[in-house]
Amino acid sequence: MVDRPVEAVSTGENVAGEAPAEEPDAVTDEATVHDEDVELERTIGLTGGLAIGIGTMIGAGIFVFPGLAAENAGLAATLSFAIGGVIALLVALPTSELATSMPRSGGGYFFISRGMGTGFGAIVGLGLWLGLVFAAAFYLVGLGHYATAVLAEVGLSLSINPVIAIGVVFGAGLTALSIGGTENTAKLQNGVVGILLVVLTGFLSYGVLDAAGVFGGGAVPETFFSQGYVPVLTTAALVFTSYLGFAQVATVAGEIKQPGRNLPLAMVGSVVVVTVFYVVTIFVATSAFGADQLGRFGATAMVEVAREFLGLPGAIAILCAGLLATFSSANASILSASRAVYALSRDALLPRRASEVNLRYGTPHVALLAAGGPILVLVATGEVELLAEVASFLHLVMYGLICVALIVVRRRDPDWYDPDFRTPAYPLVPAVGALASFGLIAFMQPASIVIGVAVMLVSYLWYRYYAGDVVLEGEI
Amino acid sequence: MTERPSILVPVRVLEGEPIPEGVPQLLANAHVVLLGYHVVPDQTATGQARMQFEERARKRLDEYEAIFEDAGASVERRLVFTHDGQQTIDRMISEYDALAVLVPNATRPPSDVLVAVRGAVGVDRLARVVVGLFADTDVSVTLYHVADEDETDEDVQTLLDGVVDRMRDLGLDRPGVETRIERDSGPLEAIVGAADEYDAVVMGETDPSLTTFVFGMPADQVAEQFLGPVLVVQREPSTADESE
Numbered sequence: 238m239v240d241r242p243v244e245a246v247s248t249g250e251n252v253a254g255e256a257p258a259e260e261p262d263a264v265t266d267e268a269t270v271h272d273e274d275v276e277l278e279r280t281i282g283l284t285g286g287l288a289i290g291i292g293t294m295i296g297a298g299i300f301v302f303p304g305l306a307a308e309n310a311g312l313a314a315t316l317s318f319a320i321g322g323v324i325a326l327l328v329a330l331p332t333s334e335l336a337t338s339m340p341r342s343g344g345g346y347f348f349i350s351r352g353m354g355t356g357f358g359a360i361v362g363l364g365l366w367l368g369l370v371f372a373a374a375f376y377l378v379g380l381g382h383y384a385t386a387v388l389a390e391v392g393l394s395l396s397i398n399p400v401i402a403i404g405v406v407f408g409a410g411l412t413a414l415s416i417g418g419t420e421n422t423a424k425l426q427n428g429v430v431g432i433l434l435v436v437l438t439g440f441l442s443y444g445v446l447d448a449a450g451v452f453g454g455g456a457v458p459e460t461f462f463s464q465g466y467v468p469v470l471t472t473a474a475l476v477f478t479s480y481l482g483f484a485q486v487a488t489v490a491g492e493i494k495q496p497g498r499n500l501p502l503a504m505v506g507s508v509v510v511v512t513v514f515y516v517v518t519i520f521v522a523t524s525a526f527g528a529d530q531l532g533r534f535g536a537t538a539m540v541e542v543a544r545e546f547l548g549l550p551g552a553i554a555i556l557c558a559g560l561l562a563t564f565s566s567a568n569a570s571i572l573s574a575s576r577a578v579y580a581l582s583r584d585a586l587l588p589r590r591a592s593e594v595n596l597r598y599g600t601p602h603v604a605l606l607a608a609g610g611p612i613l614v615l616v617a618t619g620e621v622e623l624l625a626e627v628a629s630f631l632h633l634v635m636y637g638l639i640c641v642a643l644i645v646v647r648r649r650d651p652d653w654y655d656p657d658f659r660t661p662a663y664p665l666v667p668a669v670g671a672l673a674s675f676g677l678i679a680f681m682q683p684a685s686i687v688i689g690v691a692v693m694l695v696s697y698l699w700y701r702y703y704a705g706d707v708v709l710e711g712e713i
Numbered sequence: 714m715t716e717r718p719s720i721l722v723p724v725r726v727l728e729g730e731p732i733p734e735g736v737p738q739l740l741a742n743a744h745v746v747l748l749g750y751h752v753v754p755d756q757t758a759t760g761q762a763r764m765q766f767e768e769r770a771r772k773r774l775d776e777y778e779a780i781f782e783d784a785g786a787s788v789e790r791r792l793v794f795t796h797d798g799q800q801t802i803d804r805m806i807s808e809y810d811a812l813a814v815l816v817p818n819a820t821r822p823p824s825d826v827l828v829a830v831r832g833a834v835g836v837d838r839l840a841r842v843v844v845g846l847f848a849d850t851d852v853s854v855t856l857y858h859v860a861d862e863d864e865t866d867e868d869v870q871t872l873l874d875g876v877v878d879r880m881r882d883l884g885l886d887r888p889g890v891e892t893r894i895e896r897d898s899g900p901l902e903a904i905v906g907a908a909d910e911y912d913a914v915v916m917g918e919t920d921p922s923l924t925t926f927v928f929g930m931p932a933d934q935v936a937e938q939f940l941g942p943v944l945v946v947q948r949e950p951s952t953a954d955e956s957e
Binding site: 277572592 | 753754755756757758759760761762763764765766767771790791792793794795796797800801804
């Protein structure tokens with residue numbers, strides 16, 4: 238068992254007179270130790286970590302984006318997803334290193350606040366919370382599209398478009414379930430991810446064989462860069478929302494068993510798995526229909542792809558899988574957002590009340606409402622692409638800063654810094670990771686950039702007003 | 714004075730479970746590892762529950778610690794916030810190499826205990842618990858075995874005599890350790906039935922199998938039906954567990 242002492246010191250008070258909670262004494266493979274005899278058990282294993290990462294990511298990339306991406310970039314959307322995957326991997330490696338040296342709840346926020354100071358920490362922390370809110374809203378709108386498609390499939394035609402209403406209802410339901418539910422949500426999530434991977438593997442294997450001409454279909458030859466080169470990058474910026482999940486593993490880093498081994502494996506592993514699935518999915522989808530036609534199907538394009546290959550049963554299978562996947566992504570994002578609120582409140586950047594635990598259910602009702610409330614407002618806008626891009630923007634800022642934080646911490650090399658995992662090809666990987674993360678932002682729609690910058694600005698002003706005296710640094 | 718056996722006493726510290734009557738006296742000669750734990754739902758970070766509940770939980774544990782110490786036990790304590798109570802209990806068993814885990818239920822001040830002997834395996838740890846707890850008291854000890862069809866009375870008597878010898882070696886030097894043999898009955902019902910006449914039960918842990926997976930561990934079932942305290946003697950920690 239590795240006993241790792243923790244030597245971070247947090248001082249100061251916020252305007253409400255609350256100081257950051259004291260840091261734990263040590264971190265072991267099985268627990269986080271406070272004051273010798275108080276411990277926090279680590280209960281999430283490698284499977285659980287992978288399920289969080291993959292479960293958060295796979296909903297969007299496969300079930301919502303193929304149609305939109307193909308419309309924007311043509312066949313080259315495959316490349317867009319690959320670019321996203323490479324950037325995610327470049328960030329996942331530095332994140333893993335930082336996470337193994339500080340396996341505490343809060344993820345990217347925690348590393349940046351401890352590595353680069355409270356100001357950056359506040360921007361990233363509040364950005365992480367809101368970024369997850371935007372992401373969850375995006376998944377819920379996707380869920381609305383799938384539920385609507387199900388209604389259409391059973392022949393129920395409504396006079397109004399129910400996408401937003403369904404998204405709002407599910408958003409409210411999920412929040413209520415998280416507050417009042419005591420059932421074992423983690424095991425459920427593992428099961429859902431397992432089912433999804435099985436369904437998708439079967440479907441994609443068939444699709445690849447078909448595209449290769451085995452079943453006599455054969456792919457339609459098409460120009461790869463049918464829309465030109467720039468859309469490949471703008472599409473990569475759009476679909477980057479499909480790669481946000483690995484950082485959610487870091488938000489529960491404080492609860493992962495054997496963090497030195499499991500954190501890097503879960504983060505890097507989930508990025509690699511979903512990248513492969515995404516690229517194959519886009520390839521299969523575009524080879525079935527051609528990019529133009531796929532684009533016209535919109536958010537539920539995968540259902541039409543499945544129908545083309547396997548008829549009605551295929552369409553139903555993908556419909557169900559899409560419901561499950563968007564549901565699990567939204568659920569995971571709400572829970573992560575609540576963890577982010579907790580981490581901020583622990584460090585006195587938000588009122589201590591925000592992390593209060595409900596006495597009846599034992600759940601953090603204030604933090605969950607702080608996630609669920611804004612989500613409903615955002616779902617009501619119904620703007621799939623905007624929601625996705627703002628979520629990506631806020632995460633990309635964090636990712637870029639994580640890479641910078643790694644370089645900062647390594648250069649100062651404080652005594653406590655002793656990660657179990659070291660990023661290969663340092664400093665190339667974090668440097669390229671930071672440049673790529675910030676660079677991708679440039680390819681977003683102006684509206685997304687404006688909203689993202691505004692969120693960062695408000696976050697910084699909140700920090701200056703509310704917690705300007707709080708100092709959160711490791712002993713660097 | 715015999716060696717104090719380390720006994721894990723897990724308590725769901727925030728659910729208002731008091732230490733049941735009679736249990737402190739039962740463990741007066743033990744080294745009590747007092748585990749206060751609080752199970753939080755997956756939605757809640759364990760640290761979040763700690764921020765809110767640590768003070769209350771500490772106060773409770775202080776009280777419990779005092780109760781056990783007043784009864785004569787030496788006490789070590791831990792407070793753990795967890796998503797999985799069983800995992801925490803298992804970790805504590807191996808960290809402290811606890812000989813037995815107490816399933817707490819109320820009892821009278823103990824005057825007699827039933828010791829269920831399953832077979833030759835694990836007899837040493839069973840004997841260490843019984844001797845450590847009861848050698849220096851006037852609690853009377855009854856060894857109990859539920860015989861299989863193909864076991865003769867002589868076989869069983871040899872087994873139980875072996876336990877008696879082992880206990881004498883360890884320091885339980887007194888006449889009148891009784892032995893009882895039961896036949897024609899499932900071990901579980903037999904133990905529950907016999908336990909009624911006693912104040913506490915000491916029994917071994919069963920290897921996990923499909924049956925235990927479906928119906929739960931026999932020790933837990935006994936504890937549930939017996940309504941008195943059960944000391945579950947743990948298996949020797951295997952080397953396989955450590956490499957995990």
